[in-house]
Amino acid sequence: MGEQTGLRERKKQRTRWAISSAAVRLFQESGFDRVSVADVAAAAEVSKPTLFAYFPTKEDLVLHRFADHETEAARVVRERADGEAPLAALRRHFLDGLDRHDPITGLNDTRDVLDFQHLLYSTPALLARMPAYILRGEEALADALAETDGTDPFAARLAAGHIIATQRVLSTRNVEEMRAGRAATDVYPEAVARAHAAFDLVANGLGADFGGSSRTGR
Structure with a gap:
């Protein structure tokens, strides 16, 4: 059970980092205001509900690195x-x-x-x-x-x-x-x-x- 929990947590961390990295890359390329949450979700290959489960707001996609x-x-x-x-x-x-x-x-x-x-x-x-x-x-x-x-x-x-x-x-x-x-x-x-x-x-x-x-x- 403990090993399965650890695997799930590592998978969540990888998904979280992949979404954030895609967001930061798009924001740097096109500007924060010109990139939508849908654009980020598509680039990270996740659904919008999945994205919002990890990052409640668009700003959190960047600022979570400070929140950590x-x-x-x-x-x-x-x-x-x-x-x-x-x-x-x-x-x-x-x-x-x-x-x-x-x-x-x-x-x-x-x-x-x-x-x-x-x-x-x-x-x-x-x-x-x-x-x-x-x-x-x-x-x-x-x-x-x-x-x-x-x-x-x-x-x-x-x-x-x-x-x-x-x-x-x-x-x-x-x-x-x-x-x-x-x-x-x-x-x-x-x-x-x-x-x-x-x-x-x-x-x-x-x-x-x-x-x-x-x-x-x-």
Whole structure:
């Protein structure tokens, strides 16, 4: 039974990715507003009801790649090592992402990622939906922070807002550098320095409860 469930889930993931990839390709070729959901379904060789079962809206065909990261910050906090402060864990995770050139950090200059960024930032309908994804990630992080012993729920929500905004600003700056034609390897040292400065600023503003000002969090 477990093996069958695993196979079904992998098939669903493949179908989901195939639909999204077809959509992004069509949107990049013809423009988001000129491509219909029916066009996407035909290109992915699925029915419209099947498409909507995976992606409730046209915008979700693109933005699900961000939605997949909605609870990432919350997961990092919950899975941090014993004795590691939440902010230290989040700093470490972001720096690891920069080192791997994870697209979610903005520091990635591969053609596919640059094309995706151009689609996103040049399409008002997609940009208009971004705040909802950011807010859900902030709420998830606030819940995780509130689980820390002695943490006031309001303080947790306030901290989550600061942290998610910091990550967003850092990622956006990296995207701007990539779209300006700079190489990710050249920007990397600057991106690391900006990340340290930004997390230090958050730590010093929030106080010791969420990690202090140490870069290592130790």
